[in-house]
Amino acid sequence: MLLAPSDPKILARRDSIVAALKKIVPDGVVEASSDLAAYESDALPSYRQKPLAAVLPRDADQVARIIRFANEAGVPIVPRGAGTSLSGGALPRGDGILMGFGRMSRILEIDYENRCVTLQPGVTNAAITRAVEGEGFYYAPDPSSQIACTIGGNIAENSGGLHCLKYGLTTNNLLGVKFVLPDGQMITLGGKAPGAGGLDLLGLITGSEGLLGVVVEATVRILRKAPVTRTMLASFDSVPDAGACVAAIIGDGIVPAAMEFMDRATIGAVESFNAPGYPDAEAILIIDADGVEADVADAMARIAIHVKACRGELREATETLARAKMWAGRKAAFAAMGKLAPDMICMDGTIPRHALPRVLEGIADLSKKHGLGCCNVFHAGDGNLHPLINFDAMKDGELAVAEEFGADILRLCVAVGGVLTGEHGVGIEKRDLMTEMFSTADLDQQHRVKCAFDSGGLFNPGKVFPTLSACIESGHMHVHGAKLPHPDLPRF
Amino acid sequence: MTRVASENEIVDYVRAARESRTPFEIVAAGTRRGAGRPMGKLPVLDVAGVSGIVEYQPEELIVTARPGTGLAELKAVLAQKNQCLGFDPVDWTLFGGAPDFSKNGTLGGAVSADASGSGRLRHGPPRDSLLGFRAVNGFGEAFRGGAKVVKNVTGFDLPKLMCGAFGTLAVMSELTFRVYPRPSARTTLILRGQAPEAGFAALRAIWKSALEPSGLAYIPGAADFPGLGDVGEGAALIRLEAAARPLQEKIAAARLLVGPAEELEAGETVFARVGEGSLFRDNDLDVWRVTVPPTQAARVAKAINAALWWGDWAGGLLWIGAREEDAPRIRALAAQAGGHAMLLRAPAARRAALGLYAPQPPALAAVTASVRAAFDPLGLFNPGRF
Numbered sequence: 110m111l112l113a114p115s116d117p118k119i120l121a122r123r124d125s126i127v128a129a130l131k132k133i134v135p136d137g138v139v140e141a142s143s144d145l146a147a148y149e150s151d152a153l154p155s156y157r158q159k160p161l162a163a164v165l166p167r168d169a170d171q172v173a174r175i176i177r178f179a180n181e182a183g184v185p186i187v188p189r190g191a192g193t194s195l196s197g198g199a200l201p202r203g204d205g206i207l208m209g210f211g212r213m214s215r216i217l218e219i220d221y222e223n224r225c226v227t228l229q230p231g232v233t234n235a236a237i238t239r240a241v242e243g244e245g246f247y248y249a250p251d252p253s254s255q256i257a258c259t260i261g262g263n264i265a266e267n268s269g270g271l272h273c274l275k276y277g278l279t280t281n282n283l284l285g286v287k288f289v290l291p292d293g294q295m296i297t298l299g300g301k302a303p304g305a306g307g308l309d310l311l312g313l314i315t316g317s318e319g320l321l322g323v324v325v326e327a328t329v330r331i332l333r334k335a336p337v338t339r340t341m342l343a344s345f346d347s348v349p350d351a352g353a354c355v356a357a358i359i360g361d362g363i364v365p366a367a368m369e370f371m372d373r374a375t376i377g378a379v380e381s382f383n384a385p386g387y388p389d390a391e392a393i394l395i396i397d398a399d400g401v402e403a404d405v406a407d408a409m410a411r412i413a414i415h416v417k418a419c420r421g422e423l424r425e426a427t428e429t430l431a432r433a434k435m436w437a438g439r440k441a442a443f444a445a446m447g448k449l450a451p452d453m454i455c456m457d458g459t460i461p462r463h464a465l466p467r468v469l470e471g472i473a474d475l476s477k478k479h480g481l482g483c484c485n486v487f488h489a490g491d492g493n494l495h496p497l498i499n500f501d502a503m504k505d506g507e508l509a510v511a512e513e514f515g516a517d518i519l520r521l522c523v524a525v526g527g528v529l530t531g532e533h534g535v536g537i538e539k540r541d542l543m544t545e546m547f548s549t550a551d552l553d554q555q556h557r558v559k560c561a562f563d564s565g566g567l568f569n570p571g572k573v574f575p576t577l578s579a580c581i582e583s584g585h586m587h588v589h590g591a592k593l594p595h596p597d598l599p600r601f
Numbered sequence: 602m603t604r605v606a607s608e609n610e611i612v613d614y615v616r617a618a619r620e621s622r623t624p625f626e627i628v629a630a631g632t633r634r635g636a637g638r639p640m641g642k643l644p645v646l647d648v649a650g651v652s653g654i655v656e657y658q659p660e661e662l663i664v665t666a667r668p669g670t671g672l673a674e675l676k677a678v679l680a681q682k683n684q685c686l687g688f689d690p691v692d693w694t695l696f697g698g699a700p701d702f703s704k705n706g707t708l709g710g711a712v713s714a715d716a717s718g719s720g721r722l723r724h725g726p727p728r729d730s731l732l733g734f735r736a737v738n739g740f741g742e743a744f745r746g747g748a749k750v751v752k753n754v755t756g757f758d759l760p761k762l763m764c765g766a767f768g769t770l771a772v773m774s775e776l777t778f779r780v781y782p783r784p785s786a787r788t789t790l791i792l793r794g795q796a797p798e799a800g801f802a803a804l805r806a807i808w809k810s811a812l813e814p815s816g817l818a819y820i821p822g823a824a825d826f827p828g829l830g831d832v833g834e835g836a837a838l839i840r841l842e843a844a845a846r847p848l849q850e851k852i853a854a855a856r857l858l859v860g861p862a863e864e865l866e867a868g869e870t871v872f873a874r875v876g877e878g879s880l881f882r883d884n885d886l887d888v889w890r891v892t893v894p895p896t897q898a899a900r901v902a903k904a905i906n907a908a909l910w911w912g913d914w915a916g917g918l919l920w921i922g923a924r925e926e927d928a929p930r931i932r933a934l935a936a937q938a939g940g941h942a943m944l945l946r947a948p949a950a951r952r953a954a955l956g957l958y959a960p961q962p963p964a965l966a967a968v969t970a971s972v973r974a975a976f977d978p979l980g981l982f983n984p985g986r987f
């Protein structure tokens with residue numbers, strides 16, 4: 110796989126660039142090739158590249174100075190949180206500065222009366238909940254990577270989690286940020302008061318994959334923990350029955366705290382991995398209901414009726430331990446893939462829920478066509494599908510086959526009215542599929558928004574957009590045909 | 602005035618306006634036309650005809666409708682399936698003097714003006730519900746942003762920008778929302794005789810709980826909403842919703858937190874009026890919507906010292922009726938508290954001088970202008986309105 114070639118003119122200036130960075134952050138520049146290996150990839154390990162240098166700022170002022178320098182020197186910047194992106198969002202540029210937020214990991218203020226926490230971008234997702242759970246609060250978005258991933262990365266990817274049907278993605282739980290622009294100026298968006306007082310740029314930068322600027326501070330909403338949570342496991346002899354049950358539950362006005370689907374292949378894999386004791390079935394659903402006691406009882410009773418009507422079998426768990434066991438298999442689904450094959454890619458399309466049986470059949474056909482195994486887990490409540498493709502990167506050509514299989518799955522998701530990514534982001538991985546979902550006019554509009562923030566292409570170049578076109582600055586005029594095809598960029 | 606009824610007709614109109622460099626005003630029902638900077642006499646593009654429900658899939662929690670669709674019509678269709686819009690769209694009846702008032706506000710108008718009522722507390726403002734849209738930009742190109750599924754992070758989240766843009770970015774032609782189940786039971790509790798500090802503190806106690814309230818308003822004694830009865834110094838209103846049995850549990854839990862609060866029969870009507878700003882209909886006060894961190898509500902309200910005001914969103918929003926000379930103080934107090942003061946209604950000269958919001962710091966103003974230019978470089982759409 111080809112990566113964007115480095116600009117030799119920038120590489121030639123490496124020493125002076127490193128020296129300039131050291132002036133700004135004397136104790137936080139990584140330059141030795143062996144040390145830079147730590148940053149060469151994120152959680153999409155098939156793409157690797159060492160950055161020109163890495164810099165680890167300690168505060169917003171250093172961030173701004175680094176950015177101002179890089180902008181003037183024409184050196185790209187790739188921001189990086191914990192490097193858990195599954196789409197190559199934090200993949201470095203060989204001719205770029207990698208900006209790591211590991212040392213900006215302080216919680217600045219906990220304000221229970223206004224239900225919010227203000228923090229630096231390098232704080233991990235799980236640390237927010239840890240800081241407030243003593244008072245009975247938590248931070249709702251809970252990506253499975255939450256012990257490692259950072260709030261800066263969560264904001265850039267608009268990350269979700271198991272509970273986002275009910276409690277929303279990052280964007281619905283973010284109140285404000287301090288954000289540094291390519292010219293080094295810092296803007297404040299949102300805050301503790303509701304409303305933007307202008308265009309909703311906070312909403313725009315959330316999920317912008319590090320392309321518009323750098324988050325140096327965030328204020329997030331915290332929620333009071335529901336007094337009661339219960340878990341149910343429903344098993345089905347057919348995928349359409351499970352799909353019908355999901356539709357019936359949602360159609361009945363129930364919004365479960367979580368509702369996860371696993372297919373036969375996944376059930377088998379996790380059983381041989383950590384034996385959660387799942388029933389032998391074509392599909393299972395694991396469902397959390399939370400709220401006040403009577404709310405939960407009401408939801409559970411209605412869910413039980415729907416499960417029965419869809420010919421499913423039901424188990425319930427009330428105690429924390431029993432609940433944890435029910436969830437153990439689902440939570441180990443990624444890890445269990447290691448039993449099936451040395452390598453795995455996790456796809457992330459969202460589909461209208463009613464299309465689930467059709468899409469799973471389509472994936473089974475594609476699995477035969479490409480000769481690779483695939484297990485399916487599904488955030489059933491919100492239609493976010495995670496096909497896990499098993500392969501062996503050591504085998505000649507198998508990575509390419511796995512990637513083509515993945516691309517075919519995403520094309521199928523778009524064909525049924527869905528999207529390329531529900532929570533992992535486009536990054537480098539799905540960049541060349543953007544045209545499957547968006548027209549030229551759609552992409553032009555997004556690209557002009559990128560130019561409105563970053564006309565010089567300073568931040569995270571080569572990500573998200575399939576072709577790069579120059580930003581036409583004069584009078585902000587849009588010029589058709591100004592697209593410069595970049596044959597050097599890797600194809601999916 | 603030109604009426605259009607489809608996206609294609611919008612495209613044709615925008616292309617012609619672009620050719621001739623003729624800015625225009627975008628109007629649907631016109632119920633919010635009084636908000637924002639006056640734009641002078643401009644040609645009017647009437648988009649009310651771009652209406653109708655395109656697709657409604659209750660099990661997918663999604664509805665797609667054209668922006669000219671009446672709010673009342675859409676609410677009725679959703680109610681048939683026991684669903685509702687999450688952002689509690691409201692018509693601002695305080696513009697009652699306008700000739701168009703008899704009309705029912707549209708979906709597109711509510712989104713563009715970011716008009717949400719008390720229920721916003723539970724499921725958020727329009728930006729938390731708008732999943733996707735189609736629109737025509739200032740290049741005369743039809744484009745889409747977002748998608749028609751409840752979870753999507755593909756590309757930039759352009760739907761967010763449409764909410765509260767007052768029509769300055771694009772002419773919308775289709776909107777897709779996430780919808781929510783309508784709770785089967787709902788009630789309003791009232792605590793009477795509350796000074797602002799105590800009243801807002803009671804609201805926050807509920808807001809910080811796990812009771813998922815769908816309305817938390819503070820009404821001072823001077824704000825005479827019909828149906829409230831005698832509230833003494835002021836009243837805290839708490840709206841709770843759930844299925845029937847859980848609702849009883851929530852009421853009991855709320856009383857444990859704030860003390861003996863009685864159920865208020867007229868609760869629904871009062872909350873509707875609170876969101877509409879209806880008490881301003883028959884006076885000529887300037888009307889401000891001031892947002893502040895909830896803990897600042899009582900202090901800011903006191904410092905503004907308005908003749909007529911009330912609070913919503915657990916204190917996050919203050920509706921203020923003020924006089925001309927109060928304007929600088931209101932803007933300054935909102936800014937000090939970390940909030941915003943939106944001038945919703947005032948005579949044209951004052952709206953021209955003060956704008957909808959206070960001027961932004963230079964760096965933010967510059968990005969905002971660039972983003973606008975990315976959609977509408979010639980400034981064709983509602984120029985200067987906001």
Ligand SMILES: Cc1cc2nc3c(=O)[nH]c(=O)nc-3n(C[C@H](O)[C@H](O)[C@H](O)COP(=O)(O)OP(=O)(O)OC[C@H]3O[C@@H](n4cnc5c(N)ncnc54)[C@H](O)[C@@H]3O)c2cc1C
Pocket residue numbers: 151152187188189190191192193194195197198199210230251252253254257258259260261262263264265266267268269270271318319320322323324325443532533569
């Ligand atoms: C095992 C595993 C499970 C996962 N489960 C989930 C899940 O359930 N749900 C989900 O949504 N995701 C999941 N992910 C994906 C990933 O964890 C998220 O995308 C996460 O938000 C990335 O955070 P990070 O700190 O690792 O960011 P990185 O990977 O370091 O960076 C991600 C992107 O954010 C940008 N960025 C980082 N910090 C900043 C900043 N301060 N300012 C501007 N841009 C910045 C980077 O440039 C990059 O584009 C999972 C990943 C793994 C490995």
